[in-house]
Amino acid sequence: MAVCVAVIAKENYPxxxxxxxxxNELKFHYxxxxxxxxxxxxxxxxxxxxxxQRELYLGLxxxxxxxxxxxxxxxxxxxxxxVVDSSNTALxxxxxxxxxxKLHNSYTDVMCNxxxxxxxxxxxxxxxxxxxxxxxxxxx
Amino acid sequence: MADAAxxxxxxxxxxxxxxxxxxxxxPGVSAGVWGExxxxxxxxxxxxxxxxxxxxxxxxxxxxxxxxxxxxFREELDILKFLCRDLxxxxxxxxxxxxxxxxxxxxxxxxxxxxxxxxxxxxLQYLEEAPKFLAFTCGLLRxxxxxxxxxxxxxxxVASLPTCKFQVVIQKT
Numbered sequence: 001m002a003v004c005v006a007v008i009a010k011e012n013y014p015x016x017x018x019x020x021x022x023x024n025e026l027k028f029h030y031x032x033x034x035x036x037x038x039x040x041x042x043x044x045x046x047x048x049x050x051x052x053q054r055e056l057y058l059g060l061x062x063x064x065x066x067x068x069x070x071x072x073x074x075x076x077x078x079x080x081x082x083v084v085d086s087s088n089t090a091l092x093x094x095x096x097x098x099x100x101x102k103l104h105n106s107y108t109d110v111m112c113n114x115x116x117x118x119x120x121x122x123x124x125x126x127x128x129x130x131x132x133x134x135x136x137x138x139x140x
Numbered sequence: 141m142a143d144a145a146x147x148x149x150x151x152x153x154x155x156x157x158x159x160x161x162x163x164x165x166x167p168g169v170s171a172g173v174w175g176e177x178x179x180x181x182x183x184x185x186x187x188x189x190x191x192x193x194x195x196x197x198x199x200x201x202x203x204x205x206x207x208x209x210x211x212x213f214r215e216e217l218d219i220l221k222f223l224c225r226d227l228x229x230x231x232x233x234x235x236x237x238x239x240x241x242x243x244x245x246x247x248x249x250x251x252x253x254x255x256x257x258x259x260x261x262x263x264l265q266y267l268e269e270a271p272k273f274l275a276f277t278c279g280l281l282r283x284x285x286x287x288x289x290x291x292x293x294x295x296x297x298v299a300s301l302p303t304c305k306f307q308v309v310i311q312k313t
Binding site: 010074075076077107108111112114118 | 197200201203204205207213287288289
């Protein structure tokens with residue numbers, strides 16, 4: 001269960017960012033911003049190592065004491081960043097991968113929407129919003 | 141099998157519809173498809189660029205959906221090969237027949253029996269009409285390249301139907 005989900009465009013500006021405790025949003029915004037450097041590092045490291053299978057899933061970007069940040073990059077250089085609560089130890093790598101895959105599929109659907117202009121903020125897509133809500137933690 | 145025909149019919153209608161506006165003998169200036177003023181002279185250029193723009197947006201969406209799970213594009217040539225194989229198969233159910241390059245940013249993609257032209261003629265008949273039917277596909281190529289990170293200029297040329305060549309020039313920034 002994610003605490004914050006962000007979609008960052010190729011030019012490193014946010015297309016969509018949502019976090020669950022809606023007070024203290026700024027802290028998550030900063031975390032996502034700093035994780036972009038790590039994402040760029042991983043992407044350029046992948047380019048140099050002549051590995052045949054380069055993955056879209058980047059894995060754990062960096063852990064802080066309360067949260068863990070995971071990254072994923074698409075072929076069009078759009079980055080997905082997910083912040084997860086550290087206390088939730090039951091969350092395995094496979095689950096994070098499947099969450100990213102769902103995000104990627106929803107993002108592709110948004111791209112194929114003729115009413116969406118690539119590069120705009122993802123504001124009016126209810127399907128995308130509901131998919132992200134289903135991934136976020138339930139806070140009562 | 142019938143799926144290919146659906147796109148071909150839609151494409152033919154698009155070209156006919158957007159081309160019809162420029163030959164409309166209205167009182168000097170008439171409203172274009174998107175509501176802007178279309179003069180009778182610049183009309184054909186406008187409809188070609190509208191077609192190209194539509195192809196561009198479709199290319200962007202396809203460029204997002206088609207590449208597989210892995211980050212497979214290590215260099216420019218890989219992306220061009222993806223265009224020739226996967227993109228062409230997805231849209232036209234066949235691969236591009238040849239890809240040539242001068243290794244300095246220009247690529248020529250040749251299709252010996254382009255599906256959107258093959259129903260028209262075989263040889264030199266309708267040569268002047270052919271460019272209208274290639275505008276959408278040029279936009280398609282440009283859109284897919286754009287979403288995969290390459291800014292380019294795509295032009296098409298026909299020497300004899302149904303063989304056509306698409307020239308892709310990578311814009312160096």
